[in-house]
Amino acid sequence: MSPASSYASSRKSRCLTASQIAKDSGHFDQWSQFQNSLVGSYNDDLPAALKRGVEGVFDVSAQLPEAWVTSNKVMQTELFRYLDPDFVQFLKSAWGSSPSLFSNKVKAVTSGRLLCDLHNVYLAYDRLHKLRESGSWSEADWAAQVYDVLRISAGSLSDRRSHCSISLPQPLSEHKASKKAIPNLNARTLRPDGSLFIPQDLLAELTDAVESPFNFLARHRRANNSASHGGASSFKWQSTLCSKLPARPGFEIASCFWEDKKPEQQVLDVAYRQNRMATTAALRQLHALNIQAPIFGLVWSEGTVRAHVDWWEENEKFTIVSAPYPGHPKKSRRKNLFHDWDLSQPAGIIQVYLLLRNLDRWTVDGFRTRVVQGIISLVKQVSQNDRQVLQWRRRSSLGGKASRAEDAAEDHEPESISSPVKPRARTKVAPKAKRRATRRGA
Numbered sequence: 017m018s019p020a021s022s023y024a025s026s027r028k029s030r031c032l033t034a035s036q037i038a039k040d041s042g043h044f045d046q047w048s049q050f051q052n053s054l055v056g057s058y059n060d061d062l063p064a065a066l067k068r069g070v071e072g073v074f075d076v077s078a079q080l081p082e083a084w085v086t087s088n089k090v091m092q093t094e095l096f097r098y099l100d101p102d103f104v105q106f107l108k109s110a111w112g113s114s115p116s117l118f119s120n121k122v123k124a125v126t127s128g129r130l131l132c133d134l135h136n137v138y139l140a141y142d143r144l145h146k147l148r149e150s151g152s153w154s155e156a157d158w159a160a161q162v163y164d165v166l167r168i169s170a171g172s173l174s175d176r177r178s179h180c181s182i183s184l185p186q187p188l189s190e191h192k193a194s195k196k197a198i199p200n201l202n203a204r205t206l207r208p209d210g211s212l213f214i215p216q217d218l219l220a221e222l223t224d225a226v227e228s229p230f231n232f233l234a235r236h237r238r239a240n241n242s243a244s245h246g247g248a249s250s251f252k253w254q255s256t257l258c259s260k261l262p263a264r265p266g267f268e269i270a271s272c273f274w275e276d277k278k279p280e281q282q283v284l285d286v287a288y289r290q291n292r293m294a295t296t297a298a299l300r301q302l303h304a305l306n307i308q309a310p311i312f313g314l315v316w317s318e319g320t321v322r323a324h325v326d327w328w329e330e331n332e333k334f335t336i337v338s339a340p341y342p343g344h345p346k347k348s349r350r351k352n353l354f355h356d357w358d359l360s361q362p363a364g365i366i367q368v369y370l371l372l373r374n375l376d377r378w379t380v381d382g383f384r385t386r387v388v389q390g391i392i393s394l395v396k397q398v399s400q401n402d403r404q405v406l407q408w409r410r411r412s413s414l415g416g417k418a419s420r421a422e423d424a425a426e427d428h429e430p431e432s433i434s435s436p437v438k439p440r441a442r443t444k445v446a447p448k449a450k451r452r453a454t455r456r457g458a
Contacts, residue, residue, distance in 0.1 A: 031202040038289040046200045050187035051296050056337040063329060066310050069382045070325050076370035078119035081127050085111040090124045103138045106362050114363035133169045137369045140165035144319050144359055159276045163316050170372035174379035175213040181205050181259040184410045185300035204410045205259045208294045212272040212379050216264060222391055223266035229395045230266055238398050239405035249407050257301050269387055270298050271379040274314035287315040292338050295326040299336050300408040303328045307390030309383055312375060321368050322354040
């Protein structure tokens with residue numbers, strides 16, 4: 017067995033992947049315990065400072081023009097004249113079951129783009145029913161033909177990423193890991209099915225100038241635990257959620273994650289746990305950067321969507337709370353932990369589209385505002401009060417000498433995704449060539 021194969025085999029034997037951790041409730045409970053992560057109540061535990069923003073994201077009422085479904089004059093316009101009659105009936109069905117989606121304050125004449133997007137929603141709705149009728153489908157079919165149609169139609173402002181690998185957080189220092197716990201705690205990365213990031217251009221005020229907050233923190237001793245200011249614990253690594261550095265140095269911060277899964281209840285629980293691992297990583301980054309903001313999660317499964325909202329708080333100790341979204345306040349006291357949006361219903365699929373649109377807007381508006389305010393405040397605290405910037409990223413393996421040797425090998429991560437490849441060394445070739453030249457001379 018080659019040294020590389022032996023190294024990979026030994027690493028695999030003592031380190032579970034994020035997927036393996038999420039699939040086993042015991043493994044996940046142990047992992048979340050070392051992050052002080054627990055499940056809370058949306059109605060009882062959501063902090064007042066976050067409540068308005070969170071409720072605004074989940075509020076999908078009064079966003080469509082009522083005239084679309086009530087005014088014969090509007091429905092006889094040129095725009096409606098060329099629409100599929102089934103699409104018009106689709107809108108009327110949504111209005112009949114959920115009239116709160118519509119409002120006479122939203123003007124039909126200024127909602128042409130919205131109408132086109134909703135036609136795409138209708139196409140996804142139609143494909144959903146065809147998939148169910150066919151009886152032959154996969155998770156990828158649902159994602160490509162239904163889910164992604166909604167996501168693309170709803171999101172044009174934020175940076176939507178598919179399968180973007182993110183770094184998992186280091187266990188909190190207050191916990192001491194036993195040998196049995198170590199395999200559950202050494203996972204380094206996670207690859208969510210999807211995520212929403214703030215576009216880097218919208219964070220230019222934090223990164224571009226020589227004296228920008230990013231450059232100040234990247235140089236400051238209180239933001240770096242690495243003497244070289246270039247190792248895995250340096251600020252440039254702490255500033256990105258992703259497992260690799262961006263080509264353009266700066267902050268990479270996500271507001272939402274989602275998982276696409278098959279409909280079995282057990283797998284839905286796995287998807288929720290995977291999402292919680294992603295939101296935990298994001299919240300550890302936000303906490304380190306002094307950002308107080310919620311992170312949203314969505315679970316998609318055969319035409320059903322669930323949501324949760326997670327946040328960090330620091331009262332007696334640092335804690336991460338994950339709250340399943342139970343639905344409208346009037347229905348929130350029911351027994352079900354989650355509210356399920358049914359995409360096979362016109363109102364349900366429109367509500368999910370509007371939720372995605374709200375998340376897209378929130379990412380570049382309210383969420384971005386909290387990010388900018390938090391980082392600017394962090395700079396002041398570091399410069400004026402000598403505050404230490406916390407190291408949140410997974411940067412070292414737990415265990416003995418083998419783990420430390422592994423860390424030393426993995427600390428030499430590339431400076432960026434565009435770093436040039438170093439030339440191969442020739443130290444072993446030169447002596448042989450020298451001996452051949454000596455023999456020929458003899």
